[in-house]
Amino acid sequence: MEELIGYILQFGNLNKQQIELVISKGQILQLKKEDYFSEAGKIPKEVGFIVEGVVRGCYYNNTGEEITRCFISENSLVCDYVNFEADTSSSEYLQAITDCCLIVFSKKNWEELSHTIVGWDNIKNKMVQLCMYQKSRKGPVISQDATTRYLEFLENYPLFPNRVPLSYIASYLGVTQQSLSRIRKNIR
Amino acid sequence: MEELIGYILQFGNLNKQQIELVISKGQILQLKKEDYFSEAGKIPKEVGFIVEGVVRGCYYNNTGEEITRCFISENSLVCDYVNFEADTSSSEYLQAITDCCLIVFSKKNWEELSHTIVGWDNIKNKMVQLCMYQKSRKGPVISQDATTRYLEFLENYPLFPNRVPLSYIASYLGVTQQSLSRIRKNIR
DNA sequence: TGCGCTTTTTACCATTTGGTAAATGATCCC
DNA sequence: GGGATCATTTACCAAATGGTAAAAAGCGCA
Numbered sequence: 065m066e067e068l069i070g071y072i073l074q075f076g077n078l079n080k081q082q083i084e085l086v087i088s089k090g091q092i093l094q095l096k097k098e099d100y101f102s103e104a105g106k107i108p109k110e111v112g113f114i115v116e117g118v119v120r121g122c123y124y125n126n127t128g129e130e131i132t133r134c135f136i137s138e139n140s141l142v143c144d145y146v147n148f149e150a151d152t153s154s155s156e157y158l159q160a161i162t163d164c165c166l167i168v169f170s171k172k173n174w175e176e177l178s179h180t181i182v183g184w185d186n187i188k189n190k191m192v193q194l195c196m197y198q199k200s201r202k203g204p205v206i207s208q209d210a211t212t213r214y215l216e217f218l219e220n221y222p223l224f225p226n227r228v229p230l231s232y233i234a235s236y237l238g239v240t241q242q243s244l245s246r247i248r249k250n251i252r
Numbered sequence: 253m254e255e256l257i258g259y260i261l262q263f264g265n266l267n268k269q270q271i272e273l274v275i276s277k278g279q280i281l282q283l284k285k286e287d288y289f290s291e292a293g294k295i296p297k298e299v300g301f302i303v304e305g306v307v308r309g310c311y312y313n314n315t316g317e318e319i320t321r322c323f324i325s326e327n328s329l330v331c332d333y334v335n336f337e338a339d340t341s342s343s344e345y346l347q348a349i350t351d352c353c354l355i356v357f358s359k360k361n362w363e364e365l366s367h368t369i370v371g372w373d374n375i376k377n378k379m380v381q382l383c384m385y386q387k388s389r390k391g392p393v394i395s396q397d398a399t400t401r402y403l404e405f406l407e408n409y410p411l412f413p414n415r416v417p418l419s420y421i422a423s424y425l426g427v428t429q430q431s432l433s434r435i436r437k438n439i440r
Numbered sequence: 441t442g443c444g445c446t447t448t449t450t451a452c453c454a455t456t457t458g459g460t461a462a463a464t465g466a467t468c469c470c
Numbered sequence: 471g472g473g474a475t476c477a478t479t480t481a482c483c484a485a486a487t488g489g490t491a492a493a494a495a496g497c498g499c500a
Contacts, residue, residue, distance in 0.1 A: 131395050146385040149378070155389075189377045190337070196384040197334040201343075206394050206426030207319050209488090210457075230478065238394030243457055245479050397458090397486075418448065431487055433449050 065090065068113045068167050071139055075194075076187040085180060089173035095119075095160035101142060102158045108148040110168040114138050117164025118227055120236075123156040132236040134199055135221060135228070141195050142166070161228050210239045211247050253278065256301050256355050259327055263382075264375040273368060277361035283307075283348035289330060290346045296336040298356040302326050305352030306415055308424075311344040320424040322387055323409060323416070329383050330354070349416050398427045399435050 065087050072078065072086065093112065095101060102108040104123055112119075119142050121134040133156060136142045144154040148171065169177075177184045202220050204213040214237060218225070224233065234244040253275050260266065260274065281300065283289060290296040292311055300307075307330050309322040321344060324330045332342040336359065357365075365372045390408050392401040402425060406413070412421065422432040 125393075125395070129395075131393075146381055149381070185373060185377075189373075189381075193334055193337070193377075193380060193384065196381065196388070200384070200388055204394055205313075205319075206392055207313070207317075207423060208426075235395060238396075240458060241478075242459085242480085246457090249479080399486095417446095428488060429448075430450085430489085434487090437449080 065167065067115055067139055071113065072187060072191070075190040076183055078181065078183075078187075082181050082184075086177060089177060090167040090169055093166045093168045095164040095166065097160055097163050099160045099164075100157055101160065101166070102144060102154055104155055104157050105153050107151055107153050108144045108158075110143070110170055111145070111148060111174055112142040112166040112168045114140055114142055115165040115167060117160060117162045117166075118224070119158055119164060120161050120228075120232060121156050121158055122232075122235075130235065132232045134203065135224065135232075135236065137221070137224075141191060145192050145196070161232065204237050206238075210237060210243060211250070213237045213239075214244065214247050215251070253355065255303050255327055259301065260375060260379070263378040264371055266369070266371075266375075270369050270372075274365060277365060278355040278357055281354045281356045283352040283354065285348055285351050287348045287352075288345055289348065289354070290332060290342055292343055292345050293341050295339055295341050296332045298331070298358055299333070299336060299362055300330040300354040300356045302328055302330055303353040303355060305348060305350045305354075306412070307346055307352060308349050308416075308420060309344050309346055310420075310423075318423065320420045322391065323412065323420075323424065325409070325412075329379060333380050333384070349420065392425050394426075398425060398431060399438070401425045401427075402432065402435050403439075 068090065069083055069086070078086070090113075093110075095117070101112060101119060102110070114137060116138060119136045120132050121136070121144075122130055122132045125131050136158075142158055144156065144158065146152075147154045178188070204217065208216070214233075217233065217237060230244060231241050234241045237244065239247070256278065257271055257274070266274070278301075281298075283305070289300060289307060290298070302325060304326060307324045308320050309324070309332075310318055310320045313319050324346075330346055332344065332346065334340075335342045366376070392405065396404070402421075405421065405425060418432060419429050422429045425432065427435075
């Protein structure tokens with residue numbers, strides 16, 4: 065749990081008792097590679113924090129193709145938060161792409177923290193908003209060519225090429241597998 | 253101010269007195285076409301709500317090219333909110349691309365609403381998070397070809413081609429002006 | 441109205457990327 | 471270990487997009 069606490073304390077202060085309370089509300093969840101954390105068409109039921117592993121956000125476009133929209137790895141929240149809050153159904157899947165260890169909070173427990181810890185809402189919203197902000201900044205830039213997008217991807221996620229299949233990275237970058245394979249070859 | 257109040261009440265309830273308080277903290281701001289609402293490298297000082305007009309988010313990439321990252325129009329918040337909250341400097345410009353009428357809240361006034369209206373923080377955070385969420389969903393999809401991106405842009409922003417220059421739309425969609433012009437021609 | 445300026449369109453060709461298919465490489469399971 | 475399955479690379483050609491340049495259209499202003 066230390067990772068989670070360290071993460072939270074970036075956004076505000078909690079005393080020992082409050083930290084204990086947060087810990088008591090979280091549960092360990094192990095996901096196997098390919099397991100879903102949440103699914104398109106369903107209402108997200110939990111907020112997660114990734115202790116170990118990589119999760120991707122993905123959906124199927126109107127031609128049935130599977131598109132990877134984002135990658136989320138250690139020390140980050142994972143949740144379709146707007147739909148979690150509003151009890152509305154999600155439009156994407158959140159899927160483990162390696163074996164993962166998460167700390168998860170049920171909606172009930174997550175809300176109880178708001179009621180019992182003064183200042184929790186402030187911390188919570190800063191966390192959520194920073195996550196959303198970073199997601200929008202770390203993603204591939206549409207006006208760059210595919211090679212540049214891949215090079216920037218490597219800077220943002222240096223370890224990923226070893227951890228996740230090429231096909232996921234290709235769809236994330238908006239190119240075909242073949243093109244990405246060619247780009248890799250030309251870089252060397 | 254009715255537009256603003258209608259917008260806010262989507263996210264929670266306020267009584268008449270509270271509505272008056274919100275109104276009293278907002279100020280009208282008229283922007284001329286090409287004026288900046290906030291600038292890269294500076295700390296955002298205000299939250300805005302667009303009553304009339306179109307604003308774009310843009311920045312200069314490492315080759316000095318100007319990239320339009322998003323469009324924001326009527327009945328929407330406009331603010332680099334994470335940097336506004338954290339008093340950190342923004343990485344992009346928010347620029348009026350038509351004459352605009354905004355209602356703006358200084359940081360001081362915005363924070364006073366939190367202190368004086370119970371439940372304001374809840375409303376505020378829902379507004380901000382929905383804005384961030386929508387921005388991430390309305391944008392061009394990198395895995396689609398340029399024609400599809402333009403067609404979806406037209407669905408999301410049907411009136412824009414008449415209101416904003418082609419060059420902004422082109423950089424938003426990640427294509428050159430020439431390509432976008434050709435795409436327009438082929439669609440007809 | 442006519443001039444100068446900016447925006448948009450068009451044309452040409454070079455380059456990048458996609459689609460299809462096959463070959464190679466890696467992994468899993470029996 | 472061997473065979474089946476999946477992931478990645480390579481090749482070939484077609485299609486889409488970019489770069490440069492010039493023409494046409496639109497717009498503000500005297």
